[in-house]
Amino acid sequence: MPSQSAVVITGANGEIGHALIERLTEHSRDAVIAMDLRDLDASMARRCAQVVVGDVTDAATFERVGEQFDVRAVYHLAAMLSTSSEKQPERAQSVNVDGTLRALTFAMSRSARRGERVSFLFPSSIAAYGVPSLDEKRRAGAVDESQFNTPTTMYGVNKLYGEHLGRYYARHYRQLAQEPNPPGIDFRSIRFPGIISAFTVPSGGTSDYLPEMLHAAAQSKDYACFVRADTRIPFMAMPDAVDALLGLAAADASKLSSVVYNVTAFNPSPEEFSRFVLRAFPKASVSYAPHAKRQGIVDTWPEQLDDSLARKDWSWSPKYSLERMIEEYLLPNVRKRYA
Ligand code: SER
Numbered sequence: 300m301p302s303q304s305a306v307v308i309t310g311a312n313g314e315i316g317h318a319l320i321e322r323l324t325e326h327s328r329d330a331v332i333a334m335d336l337r338d339l340d341a342s343m344a345r346r347c348a349q350v351v352v353g354d355v356t357d358a359a360t361f362e363r364v365g366e367q368f369d370v371r372a373v374y375h376l377a378a379m380l381s382t383s384s385e386k387q388p389e390r391a392q393s394v395n396v397d398g399t400l401r402a403l404t405f406a407m408s409r410s411a412r413r414g415e416r417v418s419f420l421f422p423s424s425i426a427a428y429g430v431p432s433l434d435e436k437r438r439a440g441a442v443d444e445s446q447f448n449t450p451t452t453m454y455g456v457n458k459l460y461g462e463h464l465g466r467y468y469a470r471h472y473r474q475l476a477q478e479p480n481p482p483g484i485d486f487r488s489i490r491f492p493g494i495i496s497a498f499t500v501p502s503g504g505t506s507d508y509l510p511e512m513l514h515a516a517a518q519s520k521d522y523a524c525f526v527r528a529d530t531r532i533p534f535m536a537m538p539d540a541v542d543a544l545l546g547l548a549a550a551d552a553s554k555l556s557s558v559v560y561n562v563t564a565f566n567p568s569p570e571e572f573s574r575f576v577l578r579a580f581p582k583a584s585v586s587y588a589p590h591a592k593r594q595g596i597v598d599t600w601p602e603q604l605d606d607s608l609a610r611k612d613w614s615w616s617p618k619y620s621l622e623r624m625i626e627e628y629l630l631p632n633v634r635k636r637y638a
Pocket of ligand 1: 380381423425426454494505
């Protein structure tokens with residue numbers, strides 16, 4: 300009988316993965332099992348009970364998770380982001396969809412073994428939305444989970460399907476089977492806005508322009524922003540993103556009226572964000588060189604998310620306003636990082 304309570308984090312080497320490993324290993328008794336295509340940095344690996352290096356599209360990768368672990372939860376973070384996915388849509392389908400199917404199947408089999416449901420946390424994205432025009436984007440303002448579910452990117456299509464797949468596995472799996480199903484999974488997902496970390500620079504996303512601007516400025520570099528100065532989509536600070544995942548994971552199931560929740564914090568344009576950044580790093584500069592196609596993608600993402608359902612069902616609320624994030628989280632940490 301497996302004895303050590305554990306959580307599995309796929310995509311552990313990504314930005315959210317690193318932040319989540321730190322938080323879980325400091326504040327939880329669960330052993331952390333990290334899974335990624337690439338080996339973890341030694342400082343991260345030290346925190347984990349097991350590191351599985353492998354591809355999430357391969358069932359054998361999941362089979363390597365130690366039998367001694369009672370897997371209580373899976374944080375399935377492994378994904379190709381929106382810009383990378385447009386370069387290789389078929390590979391994106393494989394990582395973002397087949398990988399999710401593998402992770403769900405793994406969680407299902409572990410639920411049978413433990414005789415209880417396995418929590419499954421799935422980061423979805425603002426990319427699940429596809430607003431048809433800039434006019435409509437401005438008119439719509441903050442959108443709720445049910446609006447504009449017509450994504451234009453492969454990543455958005457994959458994430459929206461991942462939400463549906465999770466709902467199916469949690470509520471309707473093999474609904475016609477005669478023999479009893481395993482206890483199954485408790486699937487919960489969050490549609491994240493762009494996320495800004497003081498410690499890591501994202502890659503392969505289309506919301507990367509604000510974090511790229513910050514990290515370039517902190518090194519006194521020039522930054523050519525790949526979207527227009529007045530572009531507007533929502534963002535949040537990395538510690539709030541991790542809080543959201545852990546908050547939703549801990550929520551009382553009887554309070555949850557949905558499997559998909561928006562979360563958000565603020566939505567500065569690059570121009571507005573650059574004012575804070577350039578005040579802090581006066582030797583830096585920001586110019587605008589919009590990439591028409593990446594701009595086109597961001598223009599289909601809402602200018603704000605309505606997260607009232609998350610606020611109501613599981614008391615979600617971000618700690619960081621834009622000003623507080625910059626003063627208390629970003630500036631002190633990036634100054635140290637690039638000192
Ligand atoms: N950060 C993601 C991307 O740009 C959006 O969820 O792809």
